[in-house]
Every structure is written in C-alpha cells, then in structure tokens.
Amino acid sequence: MSLVVLGTVALDHVKTPSGSKKDMLGGSAAHFAMSARLFTDVHMVAVVGKDFPSKHLNFLRSKGIDLSSVKISNGKTFRWRGEYKKDDLNTAVTLATQLGVLQTYAPELKERQKNISNIFLANFDPDLQLQLFKYLKTPRLIGLDSMNLWITHKQKSLRRLMKMVHLFVANDGEARALTGENNLIMAAKRLRAMGPRMIVIKKGEQGVLFYSDQVMFSFPAYPVEKVVDPTGAGDTFAGGLMGYLSKAGKLDDKTLRKALLYATTVASFNVQGFGMARTASLSLREVEERMKVLVKFFALT
Amino acid sequence: MSLVVLGTVALDHVKTPSGSKKDMLGGSAAHFAMSARLFTDVHMVAVVGKDFPSKHLNFLRSKGIDLSSVKISNGKTFRWRGEYKKDDLNTAVTLATQLGVLQTYAPELKERQKNISNIFLANFDPDLQLQLFKYLKTPRLIGLDSMNLWITHKQKSLRRLMKMVHLFVANDGEARALTGENNLIMAAKRLRAMGPRMIVIKKGEQGVLFYSDQVMFSFPAYPVEKVVDPTGAGDTFAGGLMGYLSKAGKLDDKTLRKALLYATTVASFNVQGFGMARTASLSLREVEERMKVLVKFFALT
Numbered sequence: 001m002s003l004v005v006l007g008t009v010a011l012d013h014v015k016t017p018s019g020s021k022k023d024m025l026g027g028s029a030a031h032f033a034m035s036a037r038l039f040t041d042v043h044m045v046a047v048v049g050k051d052f053p054s055k056h057l058n059f060l061r062s063k064g065i066d067l068s069s070v071k072i073s074n075g076k077t078f079r080w081r082g083e084y085k086k087d088d089l090n091t092a093v094t095l096a097t098q099l100g101v102l103q104t105y106a107p108e109l110k111e112r113q114k115n116i117s118n119i120f121l122a123n124f125d126p127d128l129q130l131q132l133f134k135y136l137k138t139p140r141l142i143g144l145d146s147m148n149l150w151i152t153h154k155q156k157s158l159r160r161l162m163k164m165v166h167l168f169v170a171n172d173g174e175a176r177a178l179t180g181e182n183n184l185i186m187a188a189k190r191l192r193a194m195g196p197r198m199i200v201i202k203k204g205e206q207g208v209l210f211y212s213d214q215v216m217f218s219f220p221a222y223p224v225e226k227v228v229d230p231t232g233a234g235d236t237f238a239g240g241l242m243g244y245l246s247k248a249g250k251l252d253d254k255t256l257r258k259a260l261l262y263a264t265t266v267a268s269f270n271v272q273g274f275g276m277a278r279t280a281s282l283s284l285r286e287v288e289e290r291m292k293v294l295v296k297f298f299a300l301t
Numbered sequence: 302m303s304l305v306v307l308g309t310v311a312l313d314h315v316k317t318p319s320g321s322k323k324d325m326l327g328g329s330a331a332h333f334a335m336s337a338r339l340f341t342d343v344h345m346v347a348v349v350g351k352d353f354p355s356k357h358l359n360f361l362r363s364k365g366i367d368l369s370s371v372k373i374s375n376g377k378t379f380r381w382r383g384e385y386k387k388d389d390l391n392t393a394v395t396l397a398t399q400l401g402v403l404q405t406y407a408p409e410l411k412e413r414q415k416n417i418s419n420i421f422l423a424n425f426d427p428d429l430q431l432q433l434f435k436y437l438k439t440p441r442l443i444g445l446d447s448m449n450l451w452i453t454h455k456q457k458s459l460r461r462l463m464k465m466v467h468l469f470v471a472n473d474g475e476a477r478a479l480t481g482e483n484n485l486i487m488a489a490k491r492l493r494a495m496g497p498r499m500i501v502i503k504k505g506e507q508g509v510l511f512y513s514d515q516v517m518f519s520f521p522a523y524p525v526e527k528v529v530d531p532t533g534a535g536d537t538f539a540g541g542l543m544g545y546l547s548k549a550g551k552l553d554d555k556t557l558r559k560a561l562l563y564a565t566t567v568a569s570f571n572v573q574g575f576g577m578a579r580t581a582s583l584s585l586r587e588v589e590e591r592m593k594v595l596v597k598f599f600a601l602t
Contacts, residue, residue, distance in 0.1 A: 206507040220519040
C-alpha cells in the first residue's frame, strides 16, 4: 500500500565533529521518503523555492519517489544550518533557519492521492499538518512526528493533532517535554492518553520503546561506532517504520516489532554519513543484512 | 562455586522524590551480596564499626552470607548521605560521607577463603582493592567495579587494577570519564584495551552493553515505572552477574548473556524500594518470573 508523507524539503548546512557540508538535500519529508521508498511507493507533499537545484528533484525522482504534490513556489527554499557538538551528538544546535517558501505554503494532494490510506505527518508546523486532513478520504494509519519548537510554541495545535492520529513518534526529550514525565514508560502512557493508539519513543543510540494498550517492547539500537551526522535520523527511522507498516498492511504485535527493527536499522545507516550519503544508495538487502547483526546483538543465545 | 566480595558496608541516609530513610543497611559489598546470594555462597570482606547494629549483621547472616571476613573495628561505621533529584534519578548527589573505620582498614581473607576462585572487587578505594590480591591463590574470575571519585582521584591505582582483573563493570558516565569517549561502543573498546577481557557498561534505565573481543551484545532494562531509590542498583546488578557466573562455572556467550539478564532483572527490583526493602525478601523464582517478562519485552515475536 502506498504512503503519503507531508513535511519539509530543505537545503541543509551541517557541521559535526566529522566535518562540515553545505547545500545538502535535507528536510523531514526528504529523509523520511529516502527511507520509506525501500518498502513502498512514497508520495511526497512539500514545497521548495525556485532556487531549489533540479538535481535534487531528479535524484528524488530517480529513487521512485512521487513528486507530483511537491510545489515549486516563488521564493527561497527552506534552509537549516545546524551544528552537533562532540559531547552530545544527539542534540542539534540550530544556528540559522531561513523559512522562505514555508511561510506561505498550504499543502495539497492530487485527486488520485486522496485515497492513499497510509499517511505520515513528518516534522512540520502543526497548523500545516492539520490542513492535510481535509484531503484524506480513507485513512487507515496516520503517523505524526513533531519537535520541541512546536511543543513549546504550538502545543495546542499539536495536542489537537494527537487526537486525530494513530501513531505518534517522539524522541526521548520531546516525550519528556510534552508530558513532564522523566520516566519514559510513564511518558509513553501519558502520550497514549493524549490520543494516539501507538507511541514510539526514539532514544537515539539507546534504541527504541514502543507502547500501546496491548503491548510494550524495546530494542537496543544497532551499535554504530562513529556517528558522522545524525541529521534526519529520526525521519529515516519514521520512514522505515511507516514504510514497512504500509507494505505489511497490518498492525499486529509481530508486524510492529519487525517494523521497529527495520526503522532502527535504517536509521543506523543514516547517521554514518552526511545528509543522505549513506541512505541514498541503500538497498533493502543491505538493511536486512544489518538487521541480522542487530538481532544477534540482543539475542538470548 | 563460591564467591568473595570486597567492598563497603555502610549506614545510608537517602532522600529521593519518594521519601527519606535513615540508618539503612547499605554499601557496595552489602548490596552486591544481597543479590549474589540468590545464586551462590557469598563471602563478604568488609569492615564495620562498633556502632554497627547487630541486627544488620544477623540479617546478613540469615541470608546465608558468610561474614567471617567482616571485621568489627574500633570506631564508627562508614556512613553515606545522598539525594536523588526528580529530574535525574540516575545520579546520586552526595551530601555527606563519614569514612570512620574505612580509614584504617586493611582487607584480609581467612585461610579457607583463599582458594575461592570467583572474586568481586565492589566499589571501594582502589588501593584497598589491590591489597586483596596477595591472598588469592587460584583466581578464575576477578570482577571490578569503581566510581567517579576514584577515576578522578586514584586513576593510577585503578588503571593498575584493571590490568589484573578479567571483568570490569562501569556505568555509562564512568565509562565516558575513564576513556574520554562519548560513544559507548568506542568507550567499551578503550576499556578493553586497558586490560579486562570483559567489559560491562550499565546504562541505568537504558539497559546494558557487554563487550569482549569475541562478542558484543546489549539488552534493554526491565521497564520500571516508579524508581523509589536507585542506591545500590549497580552493586545489585554486579551481584546478579557475578553470582550467576560463579554458579555456572563457565564464560561462554550463552552463559554471559544469561548472567546479564539476571543482573539487569535483579537490579530492577532494587530500585523499587528503599535500600534493600525489595531485594532482602527476593527469591530466585521471583527473579525468573520477571526475567520472562523482560525477555518478552525485547523478543522479536
């Protein structure tokens, strides 16, 4: 089953202890799609400016990503500049953002995309995320991601959204900020009470926690020795999760556990290169090879 | 096979968001022994003062712990007073320590204990830990724990010790402090290079990482919703680990994984009550019941 993702497409300028890269293809929708395309057809809903390099669009298209709902607007593409410090590679320090065309964007879906039943609202302004609902005819699985910026400045819209989605993805810091709970199990329960049936808490190099009324489980992350650039790891994770769930077409315990294994494995590739350096060339076979190593990593025997 | 533990026996005064308790039996050797006794005979090597309540000694004896190398010296028992804040239940803030009889203590072993081949050097002054070696006739497995205080003030002695032991246990903060590596996989490799064949990094509620030249694995922790008092969790963990390894009498991959599962499970009980409130009454059967739940928590299906 196909999958729609709404989110940002950006030009990223990132500095990490491994170096610095400018004008990289980035953004929540782009990282998500680069991961989800390994599992299913992905339809991207986003906006870029006239300055957006056509090589990036061609590249996304070459990966099989449907760009018919990617709008090219008058103005500048969204740009993000950030840095990760040696002592905390999990936390991005935002140095500059240039919203550009994001400021006037209203997401739209093509008629033939309105029946797609798997939807992911990647990190984006919650008010824009809310706008997508009017196009959805037969949603089966709606996933939502957010970030601290929106938890702080648009919590009301975010809380409204949470009542409308089935799956909520947050990192540990976001889960704590949104619930006021330091203990992640308690935080997951609070998030569940805010609406979504399924809660996924990403803990970076510490792995992932899944919580629903029926089941709770946790996996460690694949052991990456050298994190080059964590930008987009959360989106890549969500892409693997939603991509596999869309492909599987079911949401039982076993399917969910497998989806989270895929998610954490794909994310481990993302952090090993700048931007999409590692995920752009990734095949499902490579992901599954690494997944076998991950499974042995926490096996009992 | 029997097990010797050298460490502290203390009177603890602990404040946590759940309350405050005074004059509790504590210390690294005591918490370790309370856990390891579930698996094998434990011989405690420690010192207390004349003021130490005989009820605590009787209690330890009633749990089958051999106290023949626990010295009762003139002077005061070691006392520790600490607090855990709501926003970081993993980190103890030391408010006061009263070394008392620790200041003049020299550990000794009874003749019949010198042939015991499993030894754990629980958190203690490294110079005192070093003194135990002269008594050991046939060591098979020597484990070592330490803390930030010794990493800062007695790193030379600690590094010397690390060359003499087989297994080193550290929490994530200690592993980072000792190696200067933020990435825990890299930190584990550095620790391995300092001497010990087996490295165990405890990550609190995030679980555990094991590293050796042959194998690396990780388990999540048992999901505890309410941490009452984490004092002694690391010692309880080490007690489960060394206790099971002593009982099993082997160190293959499967045995190590099982030992770490026991360790993390026993530790999860420790944090659910003040001091030894939960571990004192614990049975191996209860531990194994919870271990089944933990195994399902990170199972693939």
